[in-house]
Amino acid sequence: MKADYKHLIHIKSHDELALYELIPDPVWIFDLDKHGWWWGNEPALKFWGLSHLDELINKDLSEDTQGARDRTAQTFELAAKNGLTIDPWTTYPEGAPKSVYIKHRAVLVGPKRHRAIIAYINEQVNLGEIPENLLLVEAMRYTTVMVTSFTFKGEIVIENPAATEAYKHINPKQLPDDQSAFSARFADPKEGHSRLKKAIKNKGGRWTHQMRTSKGLRKHTLDIRITRHPLSGDFLILMTEYDVTQLHDSLDKARDAQDELRKMAHYDAVTGIPSLNYLLQHAPNYLAKAERGRQRVAVMFIDLDGFKAINDTWGHDLGDRVLREIAQRLSGILREADQIARIGGDEFVILVDDIHNENSVTTVSEKIIHQLEGKMTIKDASFPPIQVEVSASIGIALFPDHGRNLEQLIKVADKAMYHVKKSGKDNYYLEKNTDSDFDKK
Numbered sequence: 001m002k003a004d005y006k007h008l009i010h011i012k013s014h015d016e017l018a019l020y021e022l023i024p025d026p027v028w029i030f031d032l033d034k035h036g037w038w039w040g041n042e043p044a045l046k047f048w049g050l051s052h053l054d055e056l057i058n059k060d061l062s063e064d065t066q067g068a069r070d071r072t073a074q075t076f077e078l079a080a081k082n083g084l085t086i087d088p089w090t091t092y093p094e095g096a097p098k099s100v101y102i103k104h105r106a107v108l109v110g111p112k113r114h115r116a117i118i119a120y121i122n123e124q125v126n127l128g129e130i131p132e133n134l135l136l137v138e139a140m141r142y143t144t145v146m147v148t149s150f151t152f153k154g155e156i157v158i159e160n161p162a163a164t165e166a167y168k169h170i171n172p173k174q175l176p177d178d179q180s181a182f183s184a185r186f187a188d189p190k191e192g193h194s195r196l197k198k199a200i201k202n203k204g205g206r207w208t209h210q211m212r213t214s215k216g217l218r219k220h221t222l223d224i225r226i227t228r229h230p231l232s233g234d235f236l237i238l239m240t241e242y243d244v245t246q247l248h249d250s251l252d253k254a255r256d257a258q259d260e261l262r263k264m265a266h267y268d269a270v271t272g273i274p275s276l277n278y279l280l281q282h283a284p285n286y287l288a289k290a291e292r293g294r295q296r297v298a299v300m301f302i303d304l305d306g307f308k309a310i311n312d313t314w315g316h317d318l319g320d321r322v323l324r325e326i327a328q329r330l331s332g333i334l335r336e337a338d339q340i341a342r343i344g345g346d347e348f349v350i351l352v353d354d355i356h357n358e359n360s361v362t363t364v365s366e367k368i369i370h371q372l373e374g375k376m377t378i379k380d381a382s383f384p385p386i387q388v389e390v391s392a393s394i395g396i397a398l399f400p401d402h403g404r405n406l407e408q409l410i411k412v413a414d415k416a417m418y419h420v421k422k423s424g425k426d427n428y429y430l431e432k433n434t435d436s437d438f439d440k441k
Contacts, residue, residue: 005080005115010108014039026121028056029107032076033114035069036061047121048093074161076117077168079106087158146220146241149227154180154196157229157236166213166241182237187212199224199237208244219245268342270320271327276343279351283406286339286351287399296355297399299406301413302330302368304346305391305425314386321378322388329371333364349410355398358430365394365428393420394428402431 011017011029017039020027026047028040037056040048050056078085085104103120140147146163150156156172172181179189186192187210199205204225211220223240266278290297304326311319323346330348331340339351352364375387395417397403402412416431423429 005106005108005113008080008106008108010113011116012109012111017041023120027118029109029116029118030072031109031114031116032072033112033116035064035072038109038114038116070161070165072117074159074164075104076106076115077164079104079117081171081173146243148239148241150180150182150196150237150239152196152200152235152237154182154193154237156181163241166211166215169214170212182239185211185213187217195222196237200226208248211241218243219248268327271324271342273327273331274339274341276341276349279339279341279343279349280406282339283351286353287405290353290399295353296401298350298352298355298361298364299397299399299402299409299413300350300352300365300368300428301395301397301410301417302348302350303393303417303421305393306388307346307390310388310390314388318378318380318386318388321380322376322390325376325378326372326390330368333367333371343410349413361396361398361430362428365396368392368394369426369428391426393417393425395420396428396430398430 017029020041023041024043026041026044028044029038030036031038037059040053040056045051045053045056048056048059050059075085075087083105086101088099089102090099100121105118105120107116107118108114109116140160143160144162146160146166148156148159148163159167167185170181170184172184175181175184178193180193180196182196183189183192186195191209195207195209206221206223208219208221211218220241221244223242225238227236227238228234229236266275266281267273268275287297307319307322310322323342327340327342327348330350334340334350334352337353341349343349350364350368352361355361369392372390372392375389377385377387379385395413395415397409397412397416399409403409412431416429419429420427
């Protein structure tokens with residue numbers, strides 16, 4: 001969101017500043033867009049140890065740190081919002097540090113309406129006499145971590161440049177009555193209101209929230225502490241915000257990658273139905289449940305007739321589309337409790353539980369054969385509709401009659417499927433029962 005500065009005073013030329021020469025304290029105007037001084041009165045020139053205005057305007061600031069530039073931008077934004085800022089600055093006239101309180105107003109200057117701040121030196125302070133304090137203040141100003149102190153009502157007391165930049169689109173004076181500067185930072189202001197109340201009740205804490213920043217929605221970890229105003233003694237909220245969006249994005253991508261690998265391991269890439277690995281992993285529980293309920297399970301080994309000719313004639317892309325169509329048709333006739341898997345090439349395995357007698361098996365087999373009868377029209381955006389013909393040779397084994405695990409049962413069903421292939425295809429065959437005590441009481 002681009003900031004609107006139409007409300008700011010526009011100073012077109014130095015001629016409009018004659019009255020400022022009468023002020024006995026240093027006053028200067030700093031141009032943010034060229035990062036240099038635009039004007040200064042006589043006391044300002046003395047403050048900087050200079051003789052002429054041109055020396056101030058042409059002063060080389062190329063060695064200024066990015067942190068210094070950010071601090072100036074923050075001051076402009078705050079002054080543009082609030083009309084005036086008053087805070088301590090450390091300046092370096094003639095290379096020596098000097099700490100002063102400076103009042104700032106935001107203005108626009110020159111024919112190109114550059115962003116600028118008028119600086120009025122209010123009084124000198126003695127921060128420089130306590131180097132540790134000065135270093136701590138400077139560290140907060142220049143860190144990229146967002147630091148803000150709030151009243152218990154959620155009003156901003158002071159914030160560092162990183163926080164100002166992150167929330168420069170929020171004007172506390174234009175917020176609705178049910179929002180504070182604290183809650184307005186949250187993607188859900190109601191969530192922010194609750195967080196403020198809980199932070200006060202718990203005397204601080206650490207939470208991660210979605211925040212509405214000038215760069216869009218970002219995930220921030222909020223480290224909230226209770227502190228006191230150094231002058232008034234009032235209790236305040238001190239909130240430090242760490243942007244953890246990239247970390248969470250990386251974690252999400254890692255989870256997605258794990259899910260994708262799991263899917264690749266357990267689901268067929270062409271048809272989307274379970275793979276043999278999935279079936280082998282889940283079959284022991286499936287068969288154990290059937291045994292506890294004294295139920296038979298049919299294991300059907302399906303090999304497609306005529307599929308090789310489709311691949312040879314039309315290519316593997318269309319062959320894959322045929323496999324997807326067949327997988328959908330087979331899945332459509334199965335009950336929710338049944339299991340289907342593609343085990344490779346044009347071969348499928350189906351597990352059908354609750355088999356009471358031979359009729360239960362033949363009914364499912366006939367449904368499968370019926371689903372694949374006649375010509376199948378394959379439609380795809382990459383080629384015109386094509387008609388193909390496939391049928392199925394189905395071999396059937398029963399649990400526990402022909403085996404106690406899936407590998408044994410598939411081997412028997414595969415043998416039964418070859419019996420169908422030799423007998424003319426497009427049919428099913430149930431392997432003859434072996435001795436079983438399944439029905440013995």
